[in-house]
Amino acid sequence: EATTDGIDLAVVAGDGIGTEVVEQGLAVLEAALAPSGTKLSTTEFDLGARRWHATGETLTDEDLERIKGQDAILLGAIGDPSVPSGVLERGLLLKLRFALDHYVNLRPTRLFEGVTSPLADPGEIDFVVVREGTEGPYVGNGGALRVGTPAEIATEVSVNTAFGVERVVRDAFARASARPRKHLTLVHKHNVLVHAGHLWRRTVEAVNAEFPDVTTDYLHVDAATIFLTTNPSRFDVIVTDNLFGDILTDQAAAISGGIGLAASANINPDRTAPSMFEPVHGSAPDIAGQGKADPTATILSVALLLDHLGYTQESVRVQDAVAADLAERGDVVRTTDQVGRDIAARVTG
Amino acid sequence: EATTDGIDLAVVAGDGIGTEVVEQGLAVLEAALAPSGTKLSTTEFDLGARRWHATGETLTDEDLERIKGQDAILLGAIGDPSVPSGVLERGLLLKLRFALDHYVNLRPTRLFEGVTSPLADPGEIDFVVVREGTEGPYVGNGGALRVGTPAEIATEVSVNTAFGVERVVRDAFARASARPRKHLTLVHKHNVLVHAGHLWRRTVEAVNAEFPDVTTDYLHVDAATIFLTTNPSRFDVIVTDNLFGDILTDQAAAISGGIGLAASANINPDRTAPSMFEPVHGSAPDIAGQGKADPTATILSVALLLDHLGYTQESVRVQDAVAADLAERGDVVRTTDQVGRDIAARVTG
Ligand SMILES: CC(C)[C@H](C(=O)O)[C@@H](O)C(=O)O
Ligand SMILES: CC(C)[C@H](C(=O)O)[C@@H](O)C(=O)O
Numbered sequence: 001e002a003t004t005d006g007i008d009l010a011v012v013a014g015d016g017i018g019t020e021v022v023e024q025g026l027a028v029l030e031a032a033l034a035p036s037g038t039k040l041s042t043t044e045f046d047l048g049a050r051r052w053h054a055t056g057e058t059l060t061d062e063d064l065e066r067i068k069g070q071d072a073i074l075l076g077a078i079g080d081p082s083v084p085s086g087v088l089e090r091g092l093l094l095k096l097r098f099a100l101d102h103y104v105n106l107r108p109t110r111l112f113e114g115v116t117s118p119l120a121d122p123g124e125i126d127f128v129v130v131r132e133g134t135e136g137p138y139v140g141n142g143g144a145l146r147v148g149t150p151a152e153i154a155t156e157v158s159v160n161t162a163f164g165v166e167r168v169v170r171d172a173f174a175r176a177s178a179r180p181r182k183h184l185t186l187v188h189k190h191n192v193l194v195h196a197g198h199l200w201r202r203t204v205e206a207v208n209a210e211f212p213d214v215t216t217d218y219l220h221v222d223a224a225t226i227f228l229t230t231n232p233s234r235f236d237v238i239v240t241d242n243l244f245g246d247i248l249t250d251q252a253a254a255i256s257g258g259i260g261l262a263a264s265a266n267i268n269p270d271r272t273a274p275s276m277f278e279p280v281h282g283s284a285p286d287i288a289g290q291g292k293a294d295p296t297a298t299i300l301s302v303a304l305l306l307d308h309l310g311y312t313q314e315s316v317r318v319q320d321a322v323a324a325d326l327a328e329r330g331d332v333v334r335t336t337d338q339v340g341r342d343i344a345a346r347v348t349g
Numbered sequence: 350e351a352t353t354d355g356i357d358l359a360v361v362a363g364d365g366i367g368t369e370v371v372e373q374g375l376a377v378l379e380a381a382l383a384p385s386g387t388k389l390s391t392t393e394f395d396l397g398a399r400r401w402h403a404t405g406e407t408l409t410d411e412d413l414e415r416i417k418g419q420d421a422i423l424l425g426a427i428g429d430p431s432v433p434s435g436v437l438e439r440g441l442l443l444k445l446r447f448a449l450d451h452y453v454n455l456r457p458t459r460l461f462e463g464v465t466s467p468l469a470d471p472g473e474i475d476f477v478v479v480r481e482g483t484e485g486p487y488v489g490n491g492g493a494l495r496v497g498t499p500a501e502i503a504t505e506v507s508v509n510t511a512f513g514v515e516r517v518v519r520d521a522f523a524r525a526s527a528r529p530r531k532h533l534t535l536v537h538k539h540n541v542l543v544h545a546g547h548l549w550r551r552t553v554e555a556v557n558a559e560f561p562d563v564t565t566d567y568l569h570v571d572a573a574t575i576f577l578t579t580n581p582s583r584f585d586v587i588v589t590d591n592l593f594g595d596i597l598t599d600q601a602a603a604i605s606g607g608i609g610l611a612a613s614a615n616i617n618p619d620r621t622a623p624s625m626f627e628p629v630h631g632s633a634p635d636i637a638g639q640g641k642a643d644p645t646a647t648i649l650s651v652a653l654l655l656d657h658l659g660y661t662q663e664s665v666r667v668q669d670a671v672a673a674d675l676a677e678r679g680d681v682v683r684t685t686d687q688v689g690r691d692i693a694a695r696v697t698g
Contacts, residue, residue: 079540085539085543085550086541089540090540090541090543094541116469117469118468118578118579119468120466120467137505137541137542142544142545143544144544148551150512151512153509153511154510154544154545154547155508155544156506156509156544157504157505157506158491158504158507159502160502160503160505161500161501162495162498162499162500162502189592189595190435191428191434191435191439192435192438192486192592192595193486193505194435194439194491195503195505196491196504196505197434197435198493199501201434202497221595221596222596222598222599222600223599225574225597225599225603226602226607228600229468229578229600230603243541246538246541246570246571247570247571247574249571250574251574251575251577251600254574254575254578254579258575259575
């Protein structure tokens with residue numbers, strides 16, 4: 001059930017193709033909400049490369065406070081080659097994920113009918129990666145000494161807590177339990193990263209007791225990349241750490257038709273702050289402003305947003321519209337706007 | 350040129366299928382050395398699960414000293430489910446790599462004629478991954494507090510030094526410079542792991558000045574998994590950190606016919622200790638002792654061994670024999686012994 005009478009949505013279009021795909025995502029969102037008369041109030045946040053160049057700011061405390069007052073965030077893409085690497089990622093995108101406690105980074109992977117996989121024999125692909133979003137090597141707990149000298153040393157610390165691992169593992173089990181196959185695969189590298197890995201492993205074993213209907217297995221991250229190539233059908237729900245999840249979900253996108261189709265949700269399951277919905281792809285400055293970007297990943301992220309806010313039927317309508325569009329897409333090249341318009345028309349029915 | 354009159358080889362068959370594949374690797378090595386009359390003296394080292402169960406030892410100082418006296422090491426596979434995860438990996442395999450300063454973990458990937466890739470349109474695949482072998486998240490610099498309690502915290506520290514990064518980057522440039530395409534791709538995640546990533550990036554830029562004929566580019570590790578799926582032909586030499594290299598080389602094996610074919614060399618380029626040659630695959634306890642394991646990865650590792658010791662012609666003969674065997678392999682199922690024997694016969698000519 002919807003948690004509000006209407007939706008107050010923070011819109012962070014961001015950089016490059018972000019603006020273009022978000023526009024279409026919003027059009028589809030409007031179309032999905034129209035029948036129920038649900039009011040959508042959007043607030044645009046000027047965040048990203050432009051703002052940083054103009055003001056030196058990435059995300060101020062004030063921005064963050066205003067965003068916290070919204071029901072959800074729709075994000076396009078963050079990043080531009082003109083900004084030093086890491087500034088916007090750490091200062092804006094990851095800051096949002098961490099500050100809003102998006103500990104479930106949800107990335108569904110599905111090979112839709114009509115979509116060609118680069119795999120010769122992909123089989124049925126329908127799994128979801130539950131990537132931890134607030135710990136691991138992403139915590140920013142690194143440093144460097146004697147930078148630029150032959151004696152330089154740089155460290156990156158992966159931080160993993162029982163608190164953080166348990167909550168994301170429990171969420172992943174709940175998702176697995178609600179799916180027909182009820183299978184959960186833990187991916188880590190516990191034969192090398194023994195401390196973090198054993199924490200993850202023990203946690204999966206312990207939480208399994210709460211979900212006795214869910215079967216589990218374990219794969220080292222390197223082996224997981226093999227199975228994603230040779231037998232992706234074996235996966236139902238994958239739970240994994242922040243960095244492994246980053247890597248595996250790009251590979252997952254690749255085998256299921258590319259990052260033009262890969263949606264993601266940064267979820268705060270406790271609803272203490274708004275969740276954030278964004279395509280897996282980046283800002284793609286090389287094709288920005290040309291109407292070439294595929295808005296489908298953003299539109300599927302909108303479906304995740306609707307589902308999270310309790311608009312279940314509306315979410316299904318959007319997913320079905322995307323599925324129908326993909327099934328008939330063929331080789332026809334359409335602009336970003338056209339794809340958005342076509343999918344919105346299907347949602348309207 | 351060969352560095353000795355003969356080869357003193359440490360043989361670590363290890364666990365599971367390790368014994369079976371090493372036997373065939375040795376047979377091919379003998380066949381390759383026979384024409385020149387080069388003497389091969391092998392010393393077997395009983396290391397792995399059996400030894401650990403019997404004595405609690407993984408690799409003693411004495412083992413290590415004896416191994417240091419050899420010219421090279423041929424390793425089958427280490428690991429068994431009966432041994433707690435991490436014990437043999439950290440205490441034996443990684444200990445060898447670290448103690449013998451195997452800072453270049455070389456993993457060539459080639460789609461041989463006759464081998465079917467799981468990719469629908471693989472194109473030509475012929476690249477080599479230069480994986481750093483003595484730093485990164487593999488250093489064992491982690492720990493855990495309050496284990497087993499809700500307040501548990503586990504850390505893993507990735508350690509990266511200018512010393513360690515520069516030497517492997519220089520080695521990778523030299524390899525790129527010797528290849529027709531002369532292209533080097535750095536893979537990291539410098540937008541998140543900013544300290545380590547920027548060290549790698551600056552180092553590649555600096556060392557490029559010594560190899561002006563080599564072109565370079567950069568990919569985030571997540572994007573690299575996409576290109577390995579959609580366009581593996583774009584890669585020539587990849588240089589990357591220990592963990593990213595572990596992940597990417599399993600994916601590389603998968604797209605080029607599986608880990609049954611993936612060879613690796615743990616090289617100490619300064620020759621202060623013997624280098625180690627091993628298939629990328631593990632001990633595969635599920636098929637051990639059944640004669641089902643493919644010894645090809647080990648045989649290709651023997652080719653890397655020959656090359657490293659200066660037996661260039663012999664190395665080429667082994668590679669050609671494997672290529673010929675693969676070209677005619679088809680769907681015929683042969684035992685481990687038969688594959689080894691067939692390849693050895695081709696080496697003998
Ligand atoms: C842009 C980058 C910081 C981000 C990540 O690594 O999480 C992206 O790759 C993603 O997967 O959303
Ligand atoms: C067994 C394991 C420690 C090892 C590694 O992670 O390096 C293996 O996966 C490899 O790639 O050689």
